[in-house]
Amino acid sequence: MPALATIQDFLAAIGRAVIGLAQATGALALFAAQAVLNIVTPPFFPGEFARQLMRIGYFSLPVVGLTALFTGGALALQIYSGGSRFNAESVVPTIVAIGVVRELGPVLCGLMVAGRVGASIAAELGSMRVTEQIDALVTLSTSPMKFLIAPRVLAGTLALPVLTAVADTIGVLGGYLVGTGRLGISPGNYIQNTVDFLTLGDITSSLVKGAVFGFIISVVGCYQGFNSGRGAQGVAQATRNAVVSASILILAANYLLTEVFFSA
Amino acid sequence: MSAQPKILMQGVAKAFGPKKVLRGVDLAVGKGESCVIIGGSGTGKSVTLKCIIGLVRPDGGRIEVDGEALTGRTRPGFLRHFGMLFQGGALFDSLSVWENVAFRFRHGADRLPRAKARDLAIDKLRRVGLEADTADLFPAELSGGMQKRVGLARAIATDPDVIFFDEPTTGLDPIMADVINDLIREIVVEMGATAMTITHDMSSVRKIADRVAMLHEGVIQWSGPVSEIDASGNPYVHQFVNGLPEGPIAAIR
Numbered sequence: 001m002p003a004l005a006t007i008q009d010f011l012a013a014i015g016r017a018v019i020g021l022a023q024a025t026g027a028l029a030l031f032a033a034q035a036v037l038n039i040v041t042p043p044f045f046p047g048e049f050a051r052q053l054m055r056i057g058y059f060s061l062p063v064v065g066l067t068a069l070f071t072g073g074a075l076a077l078q079i080y081s082g083g084s085r086f087n088a089e090s091v092v093p094t095i096v097a098i099g100v101v102r103e104l105g106p107v108l109c110g111l112m113v114a115g116r117v118g119a120s121i122a123a124e125l126g127s128m129r130v131t132e133q134i135d136a137l138v139t140l141s142t143s144p145m146k147f148l149i150a151p152r153v154l155a156g157t158l159a160l161p162v163l164t165a166v167a168d169t170i171g172v173l174g175g176y177l178v179g180t181g182r183l184g185i186s187p188g189n190y191i192q193n194t195v196d197f198l199t200l201g202d203i204t205s206s207l208v209k210g211a212v213f214g215f216i217i218s219v220v221g222c223y224q225g226f227n228s229g230r231g232a233q234g235v236a237q238a239t240r241n242a243v244v245s246a247s248i249l250i251l252a253a254n255y256l257l258t259e260v261f262f263s264a
Numbered sequence: 265m266s267a268q269p270k271i272l273m274q275g276v277a278k279a280f281g282p283k284k285v286l287r288g289v290d291l292a293v294g295k296g297e298s299c300v301i302i303g304g305s306g307t308g309k310s311v312t313l314k315c316i317i318g319l320v321r322p323d324g325g326r327i328e329v330d331g332e333a334l335t336g337r338t339r340p341g342f343l344r345h346f347g348m349l350f351q352g353g354a355l356f357d358s359l360s361v362w363e364n365v366a367f368r369f370r371h372g373a374d375r376l377p378r379a380k381a382r383d384l385a386i387d388k389l390r391r392v393g394l395e396a397d398t399a400d401l402f403p404a405e406l407s408g409g410m411q412k413r414v415g416l417a418r419a420i421a422t423d424p425d426v427i428f429f430d431e432p433t434t435g436l437d438p439i440m441a442d443v444i445n446d447l448i449r450e451i452v453v454e455m456g457a458t459a460m461t462i463t464h465d466m467s468s469v470r471k472i473a474d475r476v477a478m479l480h481e482g483v484i485q486w487s488g489p490v491s492e493i494d495a496s497g498n499p500y501v502h503q504f505v506n507g508l509p510e511g512p513i514a515a516i517r
Contacts (some may be wrong), residue, residue, distance in 0.1 A: 140343075
């Protein structure tokens with residue numbers, strides 16, 4: 001019966017997709033566990049770690065800073081515009097601070113770094129796979145997991161909280177500049193409102209989110225690059241998957257972390 | 265060949281999905297011997313070497329080095345005294361030439377100070393015919409022939425017992441290929457190392473090999489001294505060596 005066969009094919013296709021997703025998730029989880037194990041067991045490669053810290057952290061500062069600055073400014077304008085409908089213009093500093101520190105700072109920082117660093121890690125490791133550089137490491141008695149993966153994952157996990165703190169600060173600064181320069185809020189009031197309403201929990205949640213997003217970006221970038229297919233197409237696919245997967249995982253993790261920190 | 269081979273492969277088999285690449289490779293390479301594996305593209309020459317290094321896990325069979333089975337436990341010891349020249353050089357893009365050559369001195373268990381490691385790397389670069397002023401260049405700044413030389417310098421940096429050469433002359437002009445062949449032969453003899461080379465370049469085979477093994481359909485079809493290669497009496501070898509369109513290999517294709 002053709003109808004029955006069509007339904008069976010449809011269900012089989014769904015089944016294949018689900019099995020494929022489960023396999024990919026399992027493989028990524030095992031890779032992440034291996035990465036963590038290699039971070040905490042010797043030998044260590046401090047030179048490689050320092051180089052990755054510079055690359056992931058320091059060189060991401062301009063893009064993260066500019067993103068946060070403009071977003072903070074735009075947020076102040078939006079809140080002022082929306083708040084003026086209820087004569088609530090005075091809430092601009094508070095909502096900018098909470099919005100930036102709790103959500104926009106870590107999430108935008110994570111997404112920008114996923115695009116900049118996640119893609120670059122996947123492309124670099126993918127090229128190394130294609131040109132047999134990863135195989136060469138093995139012949140030189142060096143574990144690729146220790147030399148390539150562990151320093152990148154550790155650097156990503158440690159650099160992102162710092163970048164997030166920078167994004168939070170510059171985001172709030174963006175709101176301050178617009179609030180005081182364009183919206184007529186006095187500088188003293190703006191700072192007072194920001195400081196009064198921002199709690200230690202807000203800052204902690206922001207930094208924890210940053211660390212989790214950094215781990216996600218570096219693990220996904222490394223996983224995709226390390227398991228890249230052959231040829232230019234394989235590297236291109238690894239790069240694309242690294243950015244898309246990391247972005248989705250960041251947004252999902254952000255929701256879960258927000259539930260954990262603020263659901264009560 | 266001495267009584268106990270340096271490298272022994274017995275019944276090594278490997279399949280990728282339904283494709284059986286190796287169907288039982290038997291090969292013995294004596295200590296200090298230069299063995300060249302020949303065969304067409306896709307016949308499993310690279311997979312054979314990768315099974316020994318541990319980059320590919322065989323489905324069956326046994327691999328021994330100095331009479332001891334190569335396992336996850338014993339392979340690190342084997343790799344400590346091992347060097348390999350890859351087909352494309354496989355130089356690390358992010359490291360300078362001398363850092364590539366001195367990789368083991370900078371990152372291995374026997375780590376040396378930077379200046380000492382650099383001096384040793386320059387010595388090895390000179391050994392493969394490169395001047396000291398290439399030491400600070402990056403791989404992307406080198407020609408294909410120079411990259412092969414740097415790869416060779418890296419492979420011999422720690423005077424290994426065993427060296428593998430993967431298509432050492434691929435992508436080189438005939439003159440440069442001849443230079444690389446001469447270098448490989450000189451270095452292997454000078455160091456007394458055991459060498460395994462995979463190639464389908466017959467001029468390489470005649471320059472480098474003490475012994476030749478012909479791999480086809482996942483098994484060693486013939487193995488013997490290079491001096492006998494033209495009179496092997498084996499139809500696969502005869503067809504391959506003479507580049508004949510007709511014969512058992514073409515018939516299978």
